[in-house]
Amino acid sequence: MHRPELVTKLYEAAVRKVPSSEEYHSHLFMAYARVGEYKKMQQAGMTLYKIVPKNPYYFWSVMSLVMQAISAQDKKLSQTMFLPLAERMVEKMVKEEKIEAEAEVQLYYMILERLGKYVEALEVVRGQLGEKLTSELQSRENKCMSLYKQLERWPECNALSCKLLLKNPDDWQFYMSYFDSLFHLIDQGWEPPSEGEHCSEGEVRSSVAQAIAFVEERLAVEEAKETRPLRGPFLARLELIRRLRARGCPEEQELGEPLELMFQYFIKFGDKPCCISDLKIYLDLLTTDHHVQFINRLMETVPLSEPQDDGVALPGDTRALQRHLCVAQLSRALGLHHALDTTGKLDLIRQLKSHYRHGLQFGKSCLKTELQFSDMYCLLASHVYIDLWAETGDETMLWQCLGLLEEGLSHSSSNAQFKLLLILLFCRMGAFEPVVDLYSSLDAKHVQHDTIGFLLTRYAESLGQFAAASQSCNFSLRFFHSNQKDTSEYIIQAYKYGAFEKIPEFIAFRSRLNRSLHFAQVRTERMLLDLFLEADLSSSLEDNVKSMGLCPEEDDIPWTDMRDNRDLTVLTSWDPADRQLSEEQRSFSLQEELLWLKVRFLTLRLVGTLAVLSHPPTPRNAEKAAENGVVAKPDILRPLLDQLNTTLQNGAQFLERGVQYPFLGPSPTRLAHALASGSCHCQVLAFQLAAYVQELDAAALEETTEVQTQISNSFKSLLIQLKEILNKCKGDLLEVKEGQCKTQPTLLENLVFFVETVCVVHWVSCFCAGVLRPLKASLQKRKKKKKEPISATMVVFSGFQEFTAGLQSLFSEVLDHIKGQETSLTALKLGELTLEEVMPAGEEAFVKLAMDKLRSSYLRSLQELGDLLKKRADVLKSLKI
């Protein structure tokens, strides 16, 4: 069943044979649904209904009209033809009183809503038909609310919101719609009618005074309760203050002083883990000079012991712990942590760690799957370490942070936040090996490959772990490839069960996955990785390109409508609002990802072009080409090369903006390092060389003096540029100096760029050899015949030989460097490193654990890179012309 279009053919034949078969016709309908043939579905539905007059069949046909409207390119056609037709079809059933099911009313509503006929939709929902809307809770109310907003019927919106809030004073969406309607009514100068009902939904509370009274009544109810009060009304008060303040309404003060109100909120709900999420939205109501005062007041209410030996006062139970933790989180959210100097931050870390370790006693009986009560202290302290590192560049801070998180994980093995932050830190320090286990213990599956898969794929390859990188891409690719099949099946089910509103939703979902940025990235990187690891080693570049179905002429990435499905806030952050990931940064990050993807995709297509251009060098062909200068090949190399150059320029321009992302937000792409390492330009030069050689191949030899010079110059510059990249890889990855560990992950990243570039140069060399070899042979023949020396071409041939010899010595140099690094890493005696001066003995073990992981990872990267280079060096040795 991999060819659904054949299934439609099958059932078309079946219904021709048995025209009255309900079964075959309904199968035919579903077969059309699978391939999205909406028009045929519409007809098939009607045919079915005529054979067996069951309502669902009729409405299948109606829904297929709606789908034609949704999918139509011409939106006018949707509004003037498909939807009105669908509407009339339903109206007919209404008039004949044939409406049976809730799904049918639901569909009617959908049609009217899409037609913008909100008044009519409202009549349906509020009328007799609306009584069928019962499955979903508050279905009628929610639909009415949405229609009132569309129709700007603010009195009704206002009255209904209040009614629903009286029923459930905790439903946040209705506070929002109440306040929205309130200010609209005020702006309109709305006055209640002198007599009769305010509106069809009842009483309207349309003045600020009434709104304040309404919120205060809800509060009074909560205050009078014996049980724990609801949070809704208390937060609604803060929300109302914010909105009044934004409009400059002095009545704001009647609700109270935000500092006092937030203090009271803390008293009531400070022992709930969500207190921080609730209050952080309203922290901007406090003036900066009140921040410290606010925190001090909260702290005074937290029951803590007398200070211990280390001067830290500790909570006696989990409730006190949670309150204290909340104050710490609020301090951070107010920027008070950031304001501390280095000593202050170190002291803060000391206190947080003390609270963390002390709090572990409350969770002694916790299961492996549960979090420790004090885990978030550990995370907070880690964040302060990262602040310190960012400020001072002192790498010790990162080491201690790694150690602390390892310690945290040893007590709370299910804590996803610890794992996520460890992943980020290891990657930033150049170590991918530990990430594999950490990520796999998160048990991220299916859609999570799309939302957090970037954590793996961003660094695996760039840190030289090609095997793991390949595997990471495969996890994601498998998910994306099953999407098409999976979703079609459930679109059909939605028809069967009459879940009509889900059909466009499923289709949008499918498209969101197909247009996923991550999908395009893993597809591209997976192909590049395959080529780096195999092409012209175990099999030829041409075979590789062919087997992956890469067509260099084609650009099949939906650049203009790419969906960024990354979950960029998956790492918890309590940073102040101005340090959180902004919408602008999000959009910059997407821009950067797209630029880098374009670079990679163009590189891939250029490599594919080399494979297409390489032709089997049968002597006859070569002779002909050389003599006639006729080569009928579409020139795609140059246009692609131009595009790559433009993209690299755009990339450089983007980097000039100096966009920075929050540490816990998206990582920058490889773009900046790629440009700085020189690898992009070296690759451009290599492709340029291929273009020259192609030109040489196409032209008559006598007219090629200029291009021959360009070719031999390119050979020389390529060697020089490769050497320059290699120089940027020299130095120690991990160094121990005066009891301190120092890493230089950039050296590793540069080495990976070197290796990738060497691969490209290798393929270009093979391409050159393929062209030059027959050329040389035919020249030698001519030479014999005519007995005249054609000295000019010798420049190219000898240039090629010098080039390959130069490559060989570069290979020895880089392999020596790798070997040297491996030896010194292995020789490093981390065990003997004394860290006591900088940290207590208990922490040392965890820091050393992290160091060991880092070293092991570096060694693995070096080994993978070294192995690949050795293979390429061996093959290059035999490359002769």
Added chain:
Amino acid sequence: MLGSKMTTLRAFTCDDLFKFNNINLDPLTETYGIPFYLQYLAHWPEYFIVAEAPGGELMGYIMGKAEGSVAREEWHGHVTALSVAPEFRRLGLAAKLMELLEEISERKGGFFVDLFVRVSNQVAVNMYKQLGYSVYRTVIEYYSASNGEPDEDAYDMRKALSRDTEKKSIIPLPHPVRPEDIE
């Protein structure tokens, strides 16, 4: 004690799958394949409800279905998944979501609501007991374990709805059953 969730409760949609990491990175919360979620959304959309915090974060969700024979008085609501993000726990949100699922099942004329829970998940078992659920039967090795640990038993817990006036549906079975014996 219930209801201090302060939340927007709404129907779960496909787009929520991109936002539920804070809930699903919990070790006891399974992330299913796309077909599984789509099946529930296509068949029982009203039974898939998500709670959203004022800041826009997802707090938790419940996913369920209606199944069983009416004639044999086995028509019931079933809780397939219920999960709340760590920072939104201890607010009674799970209880509120259960209450909604029970209400929907009442409207559909179900006889009871049932759910499966790991025998080891004492926190959850106690919560369900507090909400009026009792162990109807034990299902042996219902949860297949990965990484070499033994398979785990499940409790099948039930709560009678108003249609089951005599509460016949929740009389405990005397013996445990095997997974292949349950419907």
